[in-house]
Amino acid sequence: MLAILGGTLTLVGTSTNLIVNSLVLDANLPSLGFFDFTLVGLCLVFxxxxxxxxxxxxxxxxxxxxxxxxxxxxxxxxxxGSSLVGKTVEQNGLRHLQSLFLVEIIRGKQLLRAISPTEVLQENDKLIFSGDISQVSQLNMFDGLSIFAENSGLSIDNLREVVVRPESILTGKTLKSVGFRSLFDSRCGSR
Structure with missing residues (x-):
C-alpha cells in the first residue's frame, strides 16, 4: 500500500498521474513537470x-x-539389517507401487536419479518417492524401511510445479507415455 502511495510523488509514479498529464495536454496546456505531483503526493502519503x-x-x-x-x-x-538390502529395486517390489514412484536414492553424499530396476539397494539408502502421499501406508509393508514423511527436511531448491494447460499435447496422456522425464531431465511428482 505504501508503495502505491509513494508512486503519487512523481509524474511517472502512477498511471493516474500520467492520465492527468494527458488530459492537461489535451486541453492545450503545457505538460506537467516530473515533480509537480510531489507536494500533493507527500500530503497523501502522510x-x-x-x-x-x-x-x-x-x-x-x-x-x-x-x-x-x-x-x-x-x-x-x-x-x-533390512531384508531390502542387497536386492534390486525390482526384486523388492518398489517399481510397481500403487500411486507412488521411486524417483531418487540418496546414498551418502551421492544422488542417484532415474532409478534403474536393477539398482541394488544398500543399508542407509534414503529412498525418495513421489505421488499420492496418502498412499504412504504401502511403504509400511517393507521390512526395515523407516518413513520420514512428516519431518523430512527435503530441499525444495530444485522443485518446480508445472501446470498442464487443457490444450497441451500432454493432456490425456501419462507422463511415462510422452517420455517427460527424459525430455526434460526431471523427476515427476503429483499432488
Whole structure:
C-alpha cells in the first residue's frame, strides 16, 4: 500500500498521474513537470500512512500458506539389517507401487536419479518417492524401511510445479507415455 502511495510523488509514479498529464495536454496546456505531483503526493502519503498505522490492528492476521517438499515427496530410509538390502529395486517390489514412484536414492553424499530396476539397494539408502502421499501406508509393508514423511527436511531448491494447460499435447496422456522425464531431465511428482 505504501508503495502505491509513494508512486503519487512523481509524474511517472502512477498511471493516474500520467492520465492527468494527458488530459492537461489535451486541453492545450503545457505538460506537467516530473515533480509537480510531489507536494500533493507527500500530503497523501502522510495522511494515508498515519491512517494505516492507526487502524492496522483492525486488519485480519492471515497466515500465508506455502507449499513444502512434503506435499510432493515421501522419503524413507533403509535400516541396517533390512531384508531390502542387497536386492534390486525390482526384486523388492518398489517399481510397481500403487500411486507412488521411486524417483531418487540418496546414498551418502551421492544422488542417484532415474532409478534403474536393477539398482541394488544398500543399508542407509534414503529412498525418495513421489505421488499420492496418502498412499504412504504401502511403504509400511517393507521390512526395515523407516518413513520420514512428516519431518523430512527435503530441499525444495530444485522443485518446480508445472501446470498442464487443457490444450497441451500432454493432456490425456501419462507422463511415462510422452517420455517427460527424459525430455526434460526431471523427476515427476503429483499432488
Amino acid at each position: 495522511v494515508c500512512g498515519a491512517t494505516l498505522c492507526f487502524f492496522s490492528y483492525l486488519l485480519p492476521d492471515k497466515a500465508v500458506h506455502t507449499d513444502t517438499a512434503e506435499s510432493y515427496f515421501i522419503d524413507a530410509k533403509i535400516n541396517p
